[in-house]
Amino acid sequence: MKRLFGLIGLTYLSALAVVFYFYNSILIIALISLSVITGAVFVFLKVKRQRKYSVIIASASVLCACLSFILYTNITYLPAVNKYSDKQLKISGYVCDEVQKNDSSCIYVIQTDTVNGKSEKLKIRLISYTDLKIGAFDRVTSTLYTYKYDSNTMISKGIFLKSYADDGFSIESTGEKQKTLYYYAVSARTAMKTALDALLPEDCSSLCKAVLLGDKQALSYDVRNDFLNTGTTFLIVVSGMHLSIVASFILFILRKITKSRIIICVSVCVTVFAFMALTGFTSSVVRSGVMLIITYCGTVLLRKADALNSMGVAALVLTIFNPYASGDIGLVLSFAATAGIIVWAPKINGYIVSKLNLKSKFTKSAAGMISASLSASVWIVPITAAAFGRVSPFVVIVSLLTESFVSVLIVCALLSSVFYLCPFISFLAYPFALAAGLVSKYIVFIERIFASIPYCSVNTDKIYFYIWMFVTLALVLIGFFIKNKAVYIKYSILISCIILIAGWAFFTVITSDTAKVNVWSVGSGVTASVESGGNITLLSCGGSLSKSEDFFDELDGNYTRIDNIIIPNEKNRYSSFQPQLVTQFDVSNILVYDNDSQNQQQLSSYDGQSRSTFGENVHFTIYLSSDITDEVFNADGITYQYVKRNSTSLLLVPRGADISALPERYRTANYLVIDKMPDNADLLNCKTAVFSGTIKEFEKNESYLRKLFNNVSNNVKSKVSITLN
Numbered sequence: 001m002k003r004l005f006g007l008i009g010l011t012y013l014s015a016l017a018v019v020f021y022f023y024n025s026i027l028i029i030a031l032i033s034l035s036v037i038t039g040a041v042f043v044f045l046k047v048k049r050q051r052k053y054s055v056i057i058a059s060a061s062v063l064c065a066c067l068s069f070i071l072y073t074n075i076t077y078l079p080a081v082n083k084y085s086d087k088q089l090k091i092s093g094y095v096c097d098e099v100q101k102n103d104s105s106c107i108y109v110i111q112t113d114t115v116n117g118k119s120e121k122l123k124i125r126l127i128s129y130t131d132l133k134i135g136a137f138d139r140v141t142s143t144l145y146t147y148k149y150d151s152n153t154m155i156s157k158g159i160f161l162k163s164y165a166d167d168g169f170s171i172e173s174t175g176e177k178q179k180t181l182y183y184y185a186v187s188a189r190t191a192m193k194t195a196l197d198a199l200l201p202e203d204c205s206s207l208c209k210a211v212l213l214g215d216k217q218a219l220s221y222d223v224r225n226d227f228l229n230t231g232t233t234f235l236i237v238v239s240g241m242h243l244s245i246v247a248s249f250i251l252f253i254l255r256k257i258t259k260s261r262i263i264i265c266v267s268v269c270v271t272v273f274a275f276m277a278l279t280g281f282t283s284s285v286v287r288s289g290v291m292l293i294i295t296y297c298g299t300v301l302l303r304k305a306d307a308l309n310s311m312g313v314a315a316l317v318l319t320i321f322n323p324y325a326s327g328d329i330g331l332v333l334s335f336a337a338t339a340g341i342i343v344w345a346p347k348i349n350g351y352i353v354s355k356l357n358l359k360s361k362f363t364k365s366a367a368g369m370i371s372a373s374l375s376a377s378v379w380i381v382p383i384t385a386a387a388f389g390r391v392s393p394f395v396v397i398v399s400l401l402t403e404s405f406v407s408v409l410i411v412c413a414l415l416s417s418v419f420y421l422c423p424f425i426s427f428l429a430y431p432f433a434l435a436a437g438l439v440s441k442y443i444v445f446i447e448r449i450f451a452s453i454p455y456c457s458v459n460t461d462k463i464y465f466y467i468w469m470f471v472t473l474a475l476v477l478i479g480f481f482i483k484n485k486a487v488y489i490k491y492s493i494l495i496s497c498i499i500l501i502a503g504w505a506f507f508t509v510i511t512s513d514t515a516k517v518n519v520w521s522v523g524s525g526v527t528a529s530v531e532s533g534g535n536i537t538l539l540s541c542g543g544s545l546s547k548s549e550d551f552f553d554e555l556d557g558n559y560t561r562i563d564n565i566i567i568p569n570e571k572n573r574y575s576s577f578q579p580q581l582v583t584q585f586d587v588s589n590i591l592v593y594d595n596d597s598q599n600q601q602q603l604s605s606y607d608g609q610s611r612s613t614f615g616e617n618v619h620f621t622i623y624l625s626s627d628i629t630d631e632v633f634n635a636d637g638i639t640y641q642y643v644k645r646n647s648t649s650l651l652l653v654p655r656g657a658d659i660s661a662l663p664e665r666y667r668t669a670n671y672l673v674i675d676k677m678p679d680n681a682d683l684l685n686c687k688t689a690v691f692s693g694t695i696k697e698f699e700k701n702e703s704y705l706r707k708l709f710n711n712v713s714n715n716v717k718s719k720v721s722i723t724l725n
Contacts (some may be wrong), residue, residue: 003056003304003306003308003309003597004309004312004314005309005310005312005313005316006306006308006309006310006311006312007054007057007058007312008057008061008312008316009027009311009313009316010310010311010312010315010335010339011058011061011062011065011310012061012062012064012065012316012319012334013058013065013315013318013319014067014314015061015062015065016032016065016069016323016326016668017317017326017327017332018031018401019031019065019069019326020069020140020151020323020324020326020327021327022153026241028066028069028070029305030066030263031062031066032062032063032066034059034062035059035060035062035063035066036059036063038055038059039055039056039059039063042055042056042059043056053529065323065588068237068320068323069147069323069350071325071639072322072337073651075131077155077160078185079525080122080160080161081148081160081161081243082144082516083146084115084122084161085146085148085160085161086145086146086147086148087145087146087523087562088138088143088144088145088146089115089116089140089143089146090115090116090117090142090143090170091110091112091114091115091116091141091142091516092112092113092114092139092140092141092142093110093111093112093114093124093139093140093141093145094110094112094113094137094139094140094176094177094178094535095108095109095111095115095134095135095136095137095138095140096109096110096111096123096137096182097109097136097182097186097280098186098189098190098280099134099135099136099137099215101131101157101217102217102583102656104504105127105128105129105580106127106128106129106130106131106132107108107125107127107128107455108125108126108128108132108134109123109124109125109126109128109159110123110125110140110142111123112124114199122160122347123157123159123160123161124144124146124159124161124162124163125154125161125163125164125166126142126144126157126162126164126165126171127161127162127163127165128164128165128528129165129365129579130165130422130447130555131191132165132293132459133173134171134173134341135173136174136179136183136186136190137177137179137180137183137186138174138176138177138178139173139174139175139176139177139178140171140172140173140174141171141172141174142169142170142171142172143169143171144163144164144165144169144171145164145166145169146161146162146163146680147161147162147163147487147546148160148161148538148548149161149578150549151549151550151553152156152328152329152436153327153328153329154328155324155327156283156322156324156325156326156327156328156331157325157328157598158324162546162549164545164546166545167493169643169651179523181277182277185278187279189213189278189279189463190280191417192212192278192417192418192421193209193215194415195320195416195417195420195421195429196208196209196212196413196417198420198431199416199417199420199429199430199433199565200433200436200437200440202225203220203440203441203444204216204436204437204440204441205218205352206218206220206223206411207219207223207236207409207440207443207444208220208413208436209413211235211236211238211242211406211410211413212238212242212253212409212410212413212414212417213278213279213411214237214279214280214282215259216236216237219236220588221583221584221585221586222369222448223444223447224236225451225586226444226447226448226450227447228397228457229392229450229451229456230392230394230395230398230450230451230456230457231390231392231394231395231398231457231459232389232395232398232402232445232447234333234337234401235402235403235406235443237282237284237330237397238282238284238285239684241288241403242279242285243272243275243276243279243285243288243289243292244288244292244411245407245410245411245413246271246273246275246397246410246414247271247272247292249411249414250267250268250271251264251268251670254267254268261299263276264296265296265297265299265362266420268292268296268449269293269296269297272289272292272293274287275289276706280505282330283318283325283328283330283334284330284331284333284334286317286318287311287314287315287318287326287331287334287338288314288334288338290310290313290314290317290318291305291310291311291314291338292309292339294309294310294313295310307338307342310341311335311338311339311342315335317564318331320672329387332383333380333383333384335377336379336380336383337379337380338376338378339379340375340377340378340379340380341372341375341376343375344374344379345368345371345372345374345375345376345377346371348370348371348374348375349367349368349371349372351366352370352371353367359363363470365575369400369403369404370400371397372395372397373400373403377396377399382469382473385460385465385469386460388458389459389460389461389468390457390458390459390461391456391457391458391460392456392457392458393455393456394450394453394456398403398446398447398450399449401446402443402447403444404694405439405442405443406443407413408435408439409436409440410441412432412433412435412436412439413432413436414600415428415432416429416432416433416436417429419432420433445640455665458504460501462507463504464500464504464507465500465503465506467499467503468496468499468500468503469497471495471499472496472499472670474494475492475495476492478492479492483525485583494699514532514723515531515532515533515625515628515723515724516530516531516532516721516722516723517529517530517531517587517643517644517650517671517721517722517724518531518719518720518721519673519690519692519713519715519719519720519721519722520543520550520551520719521544521547521550521551521716521717521718521719522543522547522548522692522715523543523544523546523547523693523694524543524544524573524675524693524694524697525540525542525543525544525572525573525574525576525675525692525693526540526542526543526573526574526652526654526673526675526692527540527543527551527577527692528542528652528673528692529541530624530628530630530643530724532624532625532724533564534629534692535562535624535625536559536562536563537563537564537565537566537622537624537630538562538564538565538581538640539566539568539630539643540566540567540568540575540652541565541567541575541576541577541578541581541654541669542567542571542573542574542576542577543573543577543656545576548576548577548580551577552577552580552584555585556584556585559585560590561585561587561588562581562585562587563588563589564584564588564589564590564591564622564624565578565581565587565589565590565591566591566630566632567590567591567592567593567638568593568632568638568640568641568652568654569593569639569654569655570592570593570594571691573654573655573675574654575592578590589612590612590613591614591622591632593613593614593615593634593639594613594614594615595615595616595637600671602612606689614632614634615634616634616636616637617633617635618634619632619633619634620632620633624643626725627644627645627646628643628644629643629644629645630642630643631643631644635661636658636661637656638654638656638657638658638661639654640652640653640654640655640657640662640666642669643724644665645724645725646724647725648670648671648723648724648725649669649670649671650669650670650671650672650673650722651666651667651669651671651672651673651686652673652674653672653673653674653678654674654675655676656678657677657678657679658678658679658680659678659681659684660678660680660683664685664724667683667684667685667686668686669686670686670687670688671684671686671687671688671689671690671722672689672690672709673689673690673692674689674690674691674692675691675692675693675697675705676693676697676701677701677705681704681708682708684708684709686709687709687710687711688709688710688711688712688713689708689709689711689712689713690713690720690722691705691712691713691714691715692714692715693714693716694716695714695716698714698716
C-alpha cells in the first residue's frame with residue numbers, strides 16, 4: 001500500500017479530534033461499533049484488495065484512537081483533575097517555560113516535583129495580575145488553590161490545572177535554576193527578542209517577534225484586531241510555513257557551501273529541531289518539522305518522501321503519547337491546510353496555467369501562490385467557522401499580498417537578531433533590521449486597509465452558515481459521481497453562492513431588530529451584557545477568576561470593542577474583570593460607582609470620557625441604542641439598573657439591597673438579575689428571576705425564589721440569554 005502511514009496517521013488524528021471536541025460515551029461507543037462492524041464486513045466482501053485493506057486499516061485506526069483516548073482520559077487526565085482540582089496545594093517545582101507578560105497579567109507554567117509532600121508531576125498554569133519577580137526556570141515552592149482547566153488549548157498541552165495569585169497564595173524562589181535543554185532555547189528566544197527591541201521601533205519589533213518567535217503579547221490591540229478581522233492570524237502564529245521558510249533559507253546557504261547530502265541533511269535537521277525548541281514546540285511547527293526531517297533524510301537514502309505519508313507520521317508522533325494533542329485547534333488547522341495544499345493545489349495550479357496559457361516563471365509562480373492559498377483556505381474555512389465563529393471573505397487576497405513579504409520579514413528578522421548578538425559582526429544586523437522595519441510597515445498597512453472594509457469579517461455562528469456548509473459539502477460529494485464535471489462545477493458554485501447570499505440576507509432582515517441580555521456564567525459574581533446590533537454594554541463585570549478565561553474567550557470571539565461598562569460596586573463580585581477588559585478591548589466609556597465621588601456634573605452631559613464616577617443618590621439614563629435605555633440610580637449606597645426596551649424591562653439588583661427603598665414602578669420588571677436575595681424581596685412583582693452565582697448559593701435560595709417568581713433560572717453551567725422584544 002503506497003500511503004500506509006498517511007492512511008493510519010490521518011485517520012487516527014481525525015478520529016481523536018472528533019472524540020475530543022464531541023466527547024461523550026455514546027459517540028465513542030458508536031465509533032467503536034462502526035469501526036468494528038465496517039472492518040468485519042470488508043473482511044468478507046469481494047472487493048478490490050487495496051480498497052478492502054484500506055477500509056480495514058482505517059477502521060482499525062479509528063478503533064485504536066478511541067481506545068487510546070479512553071485510556072489517556074482514565075489513567076492521566078481524570079486522576080489529576082479529580083485529585084487536585086478545587087483544592088489548596090503545597091507544591092515544589094520550577095517554572096518550565098518563558099513567563100508571559102502583558103499590561104494586565106503575568107502567566108507562569110509550573111512543572112511540579114512534589115505536591116503536598118509527595119512526588120507528583122503536574123503542570124499548573126499560574127495567573128497573576130502583578131509581577132511576582134519569578135523568572136523562567138526558577139525553582140519555586142508555593143501554596144496555591146487550583147481549578148480544573150476548561151481550555152482545549154491548555155489541556156492539549158498537558159496543562160489540566162490553573163491557579164490565581166489571590167488570597168491565600170504564596171510563592172518563593174529557592175534561588176536555583178532548572179537548566180534543562182529547553183532552558184537554553186528559551187534563553188536564546190529571550191536574547192533574540194531583546195535584540196529586535198534594540199534594533200527596531202516598538203511597532204516593527206513586535207510584529208517581527210510575532211512572526212519569527214510566536215510572541216503575540218507585544219502586538220498592539222489594533223494590529224491584532226486587524227489580523228483577526230482579515231482572517232490572517234496564521235501569519236502571526238508561528239507555524240509550519242514559518243519553519244519551511246527558515247529551513248529553505250538555511251538549505252539555500254548550505255548548497256552554496258557543500259554538495260554533501262549527509263552534511264546538508266544533518267544541518268537542516270539540527271536547524272529544524274532548534275527552531276522547534278525556539279518556538280516552544282508548538283504543534284504546527286512540530287508537524288512541519290517532522291515532515292521536513294523525513295523529506296531530507298529521504299534525500300540521503302535517494303528516496304523521495306511522500307507528502308501524505310510524512311503527514312501521517314507527523315500525526316502519530318504528535319498524538320501517540322498524548323491523544324489530547326488533537327484538541328489543539330492550531331494542530332487541526334495546520335493539518336487541514338497542508339492536506340488541502342497537497343491534494344488540491346497541484347490540480348488548481350495546472351488548471352490555471354493551462355487555461356491562461358502561462359509561460360513566464362513569474363506568472364507561473366503567482367499561479368502557484370494563488371493555488372496554494374485557495375486550497376488551504378477552502379480546507380480550513382469550515383474548521384475556522386466552527387471553532388472561531390467568524391471568517392473573512394478577503395483572506396485569500398490579503399494572503400497573496402502579504403505572505404511573500406512575511407517570508408522576507410522572517411529571514412530579515414532572523415538575520416538581524418542573530419548578527420546583533422555576535423560581537424564582532426553586529427554591524428551587519430542594521431541593514432537587515434532596516435529591511436525588516438520597512439516590510440513590517442507594509443504588512444501592517446495592507447492589513448489595516450482590508451480590515452477597514454465593511455464586512456471584512458463575517459460572523460458564522462448562525463444557522464444559515466451551517467446550512468450553506470452542509471449543502472456545499474453535499475454538492476462536492478455528488479460531484480465525484482458526475483461525469484461532466486466542468487458543467488457541474490459551474491452550476492454547483494452558483495447554487496452554493498445563492499444559498500449563502502440568500503441565507504445571509506434573510507437572517508439580516510429577521511434579526512436586524514433583535515436585542516438581548518446575557519447573564520454570563522462567571523461563578524461567584526455578576527457579569528451581564530446588553531447586546532443590540534453591533535453594540536455591547538456590560539452592566540456589571542465581576543466574577544470568579546477561575547471563570548474569567550472562558551468569559552473572555554467567548555466575548556473575544558464576537559466583539560472587538562465595548563461601548564460601556566457600568567460598575568455598580570467596586571467589589572470583585574462586580575468589577576474583577578475590568579482591568580483585563582480595558583487591556584483586551586477597545587472600551588469607550590466606564591462608569592464606576594464611588595462612595596467618595598464629589599463631582600456629579602460630568603454625568604449630566606455624559607461626555608464620553610474613558611472613565612467617570614458617580615456617587616450616592618444619583619439618577620441618570622443612558623441610551624444603549626435608539627430604543628434601549630438603562631436607568632442607573634443609587635439609593636442608600638446601592639446602585640440599581642433598570643434596562644428597558646419598549647414594554648420589556650430588566651432590573652439588576654446587587655447585594656445589600658432593600659427593595660423597600662426601590663420606587664414601586666421598578667418592582668414590576670419582567671426580568672430580575674440578582675446574586676443574593678435582597679431584603680423585602682416579597683415586594684417584587686417580577687415574572688422571571690435569574691440567579692447569578694455558585695451552585696451552593698443557588699441551592700440555598702432556590703426554594704424561596706420559586707415561591708416569589710413564576711420562572712427561576714441560574715447561570716451555573718452556562719450563560720442565560722434574555723431576548724428584549
